Amino acid sequence: MNSTDLNVTDAWTLWVIVGLAIITAVTRSFFFLSNSEWHLPHWAQRGLQYAPIAALSAVVVPEIVMSQGELIATWQDARIYAAAVGVAIYFFKHDVLLTIVLGMAVYLPLHLGLGW
Amino acid sequence: MFWQRKLYLHPDFNVGVRDLAPQAFGQIAWALMTGVALVKSGMSVFESVFMTLVVYAGSSQLAATPLIMAGAPAWVVLAAGFCVNLRFVVFSLHMRGYLMHLPRLPRMVAGYFTTDPVYVLFIRRFDHPAHTDEHRRSQEAYLAGLSVANWTSWISCSLLGIALANAIPTAWGLGFAGILCLLGIQCSLASSRLRVLSAIVAGMVAVLAYALPLKLHIVVAILMAVFACLMAEQLKVLKERPA
Numbered sequence: 001m002n003s004t005d006l007n008v009t010d011a012w013t014l015w016v017i018v019g020l021a022i023i024t025a026v027t028r029s030f031f032f033l034s035n036s037e038w039h040l041p042h043w044a045q046r047g048l049q050y051a052p053i054a055a056l057s058a059v060v061v062p063e064i065v066m067s068q069g070e071l072i073a074t075w076q077d078a079r080i081y082a083a084a085v086g087v088a089i090y091f092f093k094h095d096v097l098l099t100i101v102l103g104m105a106v107y108l109p110l111h112l113g114l115g116w
Numbered sequence: 117m118f119w120q121r122k123l124y125l126h127p128d129f130n131v132g133v134r135d136l137a138p139q140a141f142g143q144i145a146w147a148l149m150t151g152v153a154l155v156k157s158g159m160s161v162f163e164s165v166f167m168t169l170v171v172y173a174g175s176s177q178l179a180a181t182p183l184i185m186a187g188a189p190a191w192v193v194l195a196a197g198f199c200v201n202l203r204f205v206v207f208s209l210h211m212r213g214y215l216m217h218l219p220r221l222p223r224m225v226a227g228y229f230t231t232d233p234v235y236v237l238f239i240r241r242f243d244h245p246a247h248t249d250e251h252r253r254s255q256e257a258y259l260a261g262l263s264v265a266n267w268t269s270w271i272s273c274s275l276l277g278i279a280l281a282n283a284i285p286t287a288w289g290l291g292f293a294g295i296l297c298l299l300g301i302q303c304s305l306a307s308s309r310l311r312v313l314s315a316i317v318a319g320m321v322a323v324l325a326y327a328l329p330l331k332l333h334i335v336v337a338i339l340m341a342v343f344a345c346l347m348a349e350q351l352k353v354l355k356e357r358p359a
Contacts (some may be wrong), residue, residue: 055206
């Protein structure tokens with residue numbers, strides 16, 4: 001592990017990586033690991049339909065309005081404009097690919113050109 | 117399920133591949149950056165490649181690598197990986213109804229490949245678990261299409277990132293393309309007022325709870341958003357009930 005030569009591979013690290021792979025498999029199939037028959041209560045079933053959009057929002061929003069763990073306090077941030085354009089494009093054209101391309105077309109000049 | 121030829125031949129397999137295409141495009145830069153980050157954090161090229169191939173979870177890889185390099189005990193690394201992956205536990209509850217007709221091993225294989233975009237796109241297309249064998253087959257084929265397309269694009273770009281680790285500057289911010297892609301998919305899910313409410317609550321809670329360790333803000337945000345929507349549903353029912 002604490003090797004000074006960056007290209008040395010050690011067995012301990014490989015075992016930890018195998019453990020992480022098992023964690024991936026277990027967390028992603030957590031509620032269907034067991035074969036036993038049970039049913040979700042009705043309210044939970046209904047509640048789950050709100051989970052996908054919540055999960056995306058929870059990942060996406062901090063990536064747009066925060067930097068280094070703080071809410072950004074400036075308007076000079078390329079991400080806000082790119083995201084606003086992206087949302088507008090989506091509701092106008094209903095095309096995710098176009099959202100990415102035009103969003104980046106706003107983001108890259110502001111980010112690389114103006115340093116926002 | 118994924119090793120079954122009939123799934124690849126099913127028309128819904130191709131629909132899945134096609135629906136995932138924008139995501140594959142959006143995550144090119146993201147996967148590249150993950151590959152770069154693994155090598156730059158000090159892991160050997162072999163370790164980085166091995167991790168990319170078997171762990172297949174970008175956020176848990178990024179959370180675990182610095183711990184591994186700092187020589188943290190194995191259980192700390194694994195516990196961190198588990199916490200970062202907690203949102204998948206919520207997803208698995210949702211996917212359960214769609215997969216329980218399969219034996220355990222194929223279920224787990226399907227689960228292993230159910231990353232964020234695969235889950236979201238699958239649920240977007242299929243509101244309810246299938247009731248007939250024919251529909252089950254088409255759901256399985258669609259899931260297989262999404263999974264194969266996502267795995268291929270993520271793995272190939274991550275490996276490319278590892279190979280080019282010393283040539284790609286992180287300052288370009290190319291990874292933002294992946295966020296724009298998720299944002300687009302998020303908009304495509306906003307089909308009712310309550311779902312919009314869910315997105316707003318989750319976004320606000322995620323920002324407020326961002327300081328929590330191990331990306332726990334994500335799972336807290338999901339739980340709060342679902343809770344808020346269930347409460348709002350109840351209020352609506354109460355209001356509509358004749359006095």
